Amino acid sequence: MMEESSKVYDIRKRSDFVNDILNKTPSWILSWGNTFFLIFLLLLIFLTWFIKYPDVVRCEAEVTSEAPPIKLVSRTTGKIDSIFLKNNSLVKKGDWLLIINTKASIPDILELEKKLKYLNENISDVDKVFSVDFNYLDVGELQPSYNNFLRLIKKYRSYSTDNNYGNQSSINQSRISNLMSSISNLRNQKEIAFEEMQVSKLNLDRQKKMLEKGIVTKADYEISQSQYLQYQRQVQQYDNQIFQIQQDIELIRSNLQTLKQTDKDTHQDYDIDIANSIKEMTKSFEDWANTYALRASRDGKIQYLDDIYQNKFINIDSNLLSIINESEDKHTYRVTLKMPTNNSGKVKEGQLVNIKLNNYPYEEFGVLQGKVKAISEVVNEDYYFVEASLPNGLKTTYKKEIEPKNLIGTAEIITDDLRLTERFLHLLTKNFKN
Structure with a gap:
């Protein structure tokens, strides 16, 4: 009983202590805590709006x-025959850079390149084509193509020099001129014979009237008739000769026209053959250059990718140099x-x-x-x-x-x-x- 009373007292004592705490006014920190938490939460939400997480x-x-830089590689194996530019040199598209392992004479190759450029620019103008001096060139692997072109040029020049059409035309024109003179002479002779025939006809008509009157004999009349027929045959012979000469002139003119057309066709054939030969030689030259030479594929600056020197042995597909763009848009x-x-x-x-x-x-x-x-x-x-x-x-x-x-x-x-x-x-x- 005493113990129960003690526990009740203890509970009341503790309850009074708790009541004191609960009934005590909180400090300013505790009273503003919720406000600070709310402000912090709003600030956090505010920051998450500005923070981006893409x-x-x-x-x-x-x-x-x-x-980008263009790398140039060798397409053949052999020694370097010629180096045209130093490292870091500026180049233009088409400039020669290296020639490797060729049988050709380098100066002759460069001369052939100039001639081919001129020929291709004037391929349709034969006169300009023949203004070029096509001397012998030692172009190595290109020799068959170049020699074939030289033979074609020689044949064409020989044909042009012989001038077969011109000579034949001159001869035939002279023949036509002579024949026309002959026709003129025959026409003059025909006119004379025709006048004589007319006179003979008048005489024959008189003889006929006189025969009817018995003034002349029939023999005299027949002599006059024979003379008239003779003049008539003579006039007819002149007409036949003139006609035959005219036929000859037409034949000569026809032959001249045929000869002219043949000459025109021959010239056209030569023109086509020469143009095709120029194209074939140009293609052969490009194939040769792509195999034995390196040329700049664009404007820029070259940089050697290896130690490059004369007579150095190069393997096929070796990276030799690059061309760096130096134009305005390089950046x-x-x-x-x-x-x-x-x-x-x-x-x-x-x-x-x-x-x-x-x-x-x-x-x-x-x-x-x-x-x-x-x-x-x-x-x-x-x-x-x-x-x-x-x-x-x-x-x-x-x-x-x-x-x-x-x-x-x-x-x-x-x-x-x-x-x-x-x-x-x-x-x-x-x-x-x-």
């Missing part, structure tokens, strides 16, 4: 120049992205691309920024190829200019530039719908 598609990236670059098919539907033209290069840590150098320019429509080995431009060139977000060497890395295509709040709401909406 949605990205990651790709492999490679940055190249719009006009224009493009980006090729290898984009996986996952999430590729989100990528659109004009979207921002951040490029992190392997050999330039982005923490130190920043990233290159570009824009999506074009997207391939066909999948290649589970990848799309995307082309991006670099509006700022090779200047990074840290304002650092990087060297255009081995620019390979990763890229992030920003498909949706979401705020942290938006991303959280999207996540809630997605979970709610699910």
